[in-house]
Amino acid sequence: MIEIMKIATWNVNSLTVRAPQVLDWLADNPVDVLGLQELKLTEDKFPFAVFEAAGYSACALGQKTYNGVALLSRLPIADVQKNIPGFEDEQARVIAGTVLSAAGPVRVVNGYFVNGQAPDSDKFAYKMRWLTALQAWLKLELTQYPRLVLVGDFNITADDRDSYDPEGLRETIHHTTAERDHFKALISLGLTDAFRQFEQPEKSFSWWDYRDFGFRRNRGLRIDYTLVSDALKPQVQACVIDKLPRKNERPSDHTPVTVTLS
């Protein structure tokens, strides 16, 4: 018998607005674990009960107005970690937990990576510091949890295929060499971009600007990723971007990405 485990990521851009869409999506796509980003609410406003009723327990690191991350899971979650240990951060960007599946424990790290605004900004400097801290922590996590999945909104295009206009946007935010070097450094820890393990259509994106008919014109970026550790790589069965929720009324600007493990 083959145990299947599905892990997904979705930047919902306000859980207050999007909770009904998340519930609808889970009803159609009953993944085992869903990492959410950009909750834009504090934990006291997190709708634990509605997700419980749908069969999902939740753990969350909230923040008013900005950021905020959560893990929804149908399986028990243990050893929850909020933000990067030893990295002082007022912003709620990371939540990790160990999912106890029938096939053994899987460490799921869910991140809302720093946007960075512009390469010459203070926010970009923070992005670099944050990425450095994430990398150092994940190196340790991987020794403790060889079976690890890193999901989230990375706010980085891994390479030119992940942008609708790689030439025109060269060295702008999400496209800089410095950001891509950090992405490669994560890969060098022993992680693999599950999406690129499979043949994919050209111009596959996970985010489209609300403005200027971005989705209709497919002017988007692939910035939402599911990275699997070397130990899990042989078990990757599929990785798909679901564009359907982007067609909803009042959609998030991001769509869910799901990785399937055997």
Next chain:
DNA sequence: ATGACGGTGTGGCACCGA
């Protein structure tokens, strides 16, 4: 070059996102 759209908080807009 700018702003376009959307969410939030607070206030009559500004800030942020990507």
